[in-house]
Amino acid sequence: MIVPGSSRQLRPIIRRPRMLAKPAVALRPRAMPPGVAPGQQTMRRRSRRVIDLRQATKVYDTGTIHVPALRGITLVVERGDFVAIMGSSGSGKSTLMNIIGCLDVPTSGEYLIDGVDAAGMDEDELSDLRNRKIGFIFQSFNLVPRTTALANVELPLAYAGLPRDERRRRAASALAQVGMRDRMNHAPSELSGGQQQRVAVARAIVTNPILILADEPTGNLDSRSTAEVLAIFHRLHDEGRTVVLITHEPDVADQARRVIRLADGQVVADDERAPFTPAASATTPAATVIPHTGAQPA
Numbered sequence: 001m002i003v004p005g006s007s008r009q010l011r012p013i014i015r016r017p018r019m020l021a022k023p024a025v026a027l028r029p030r031a032m033p034p035g036v037a038p039g040q041q042t043m044r045r046r047s048r049r050v051i052d053l054r055q056a057t058k059v060y061d062t063g064t065i066h067v068p069a070l071r072g073i074t075l076v077v078e079r080g081d082f083v084a085i086m087g088s089s090g091s092g093k094s095t096l097m098n099i100i101g102c103l104d105v106p107t108s109g110e111y112l113i114d115g116v117d118a119a120g121m122d123e124d125e126l127s128d129l130r131n132r133k134i135g136f137i138f139q140s141f142n143l144v145p146r147t148t149a150l151a152n153v154e155l156p157l158a159y160a161g162l163p164r165d166e167r168r169r170r171a172a173s174a175l176a177q178v179g180m181r182d183r184m185n186h187a188p189s190e191l192s193g194g195q196q197q198r199v200a201v202a203r204a205i206v207t208n209p210i211l212i213l214a215d216e217p218t219g220n221l222d223s224r225s226t227a228e229v230l231a232i233f234h235r236l237h238d239e240g241r242t243v244v245l246i247t248h249e250p251d252v253a254d255q256a257r258r259v260i261r262l263a264d265g266q267v268v269a270d271d272e273r274a275p276f277t278p279a280a281s282a283t284t285p286a287a288t289v290i291p292h293t294g295a296q297p298a
Contacts, residue, residue: 049112050211050242051077051100056109056119058095058265069095070106071265077244079210082237084245084253087262096262097246101213102130114210131159135204139216141196143188149175149199150184156207174202178232194225201232205241212236215246230255 058070070092077083087093098104099111102118105126111119113133118126130136143152153171162170175184178198188196197217204212214233218226230252237243237257245256253259254273261269 048078049076050079050081050114051075051244052110052112052115053099053106054110056099056106056111058092058099058104059107069265070099072109073265073267075260075267077242079242080237080240082233082243082257084247084256084259085262086247086250086253086259088248090264091262092265093246093262095265097213097215100211100244101134101136102126131156132207133210135207135209135212137197137200137204137212137214137217139219141188141193141200141220143196143199143203145188148185148187149180149191149202152188152199153184153203153206156203160207170206171202174206175199177205178202179228192225193221194228197221197225197229198232201229205236210242212241212243213246214244216248217245218247218249218252226252 053073053075056070056073056075057068060067060069073092073096085093085096095104099106100113102113102121103126105111105119105121109119110117113129116129116133118129121129143149144155150168150171153174154167157167157170172181172184175181178201180195180198180202183191183195188199191199197220201217204214212233217233218229221229233243233245234255243256245252247253257273259269259271259273260267261271
């Protein structure tokens with residue numbers, strides 16, 4: 001981040017406890033409230049809260065200038081929610097997305113994703129956590145060129161160490177869910193923008209993540225492709241998946257069950273919406289719905 005009117009690069013201020021040794025598995029559950037036995041209310045609450053952000057701040061620093069990007073945000077997203085996060089440039093929505101997606105940590109405050117404390121993790125721990133818990137979808141698709149759609153969707157499973165036959169089976173199933181069964185052997189250059197984004201959605205869901213996090217997923221799509229991709233998000237939500245969209249498009253945000261608006265690093269509105277029914281013309285072709293089980297690669 002660059003301070004307006006200056007060429008100096010801002011460094012994020014990160015306050016985290018010093019670790020003498022990195023644990024093999026970084027699981028930091030919230031402390032048990034008094035009088036609650038293990039496995040009771042706390043475990044049930046943790047299983048429902050996919051995102052649990054408490055008084056999170058983010059401050060960037062040049063050494064002499066402090067620039068606050070987030071100012072004490074508290075946010076809870078339950079399992080199965082369909083949430084859109086909106087805000088103008090400089091509102092803090094990109095910073096919030098980076099923290100929710102475990103790409104960064106807050107300067108202060110607490111962040112638990114599916115009951116795991118991510119606020120004090122180092123880069124390796126964050127990488128492991130987001131690979132296990134989060135499926136990312138980006139505006140620019142981020143597909144690997146000169147490889148097939150099937151190979152692109154297999155990649156997260158390869159990183160997880162699954163055998164080739166299992167990777168192929170699961171990747172083919174994920175592509176079928178987004179209506180790409182007949183295009184799985186095509187390279188990205190042979191696909192339209194909407195088809196490439198459907199491949200990216202398949203890659204995001206193939207590991208059965210606890211959270212699907214989409215950053216401006218319709219920003220590079222025409223109206224028909226936008227409708228097709230949004231129809232997929234609706235179907236994933238109907239299956240019980242948790243979907244969070246970062247968008248600046250009101251018509252896209254209006255389709256979510258909940259719309260959160262940011263301004264000046266703070267939540268200024270948090271509105272629940274009635275269920276949205278996509279138009280029949282927006283459904284994807286030959287989509288095979290495979291129920292979400294929550295199972296993740298070992």
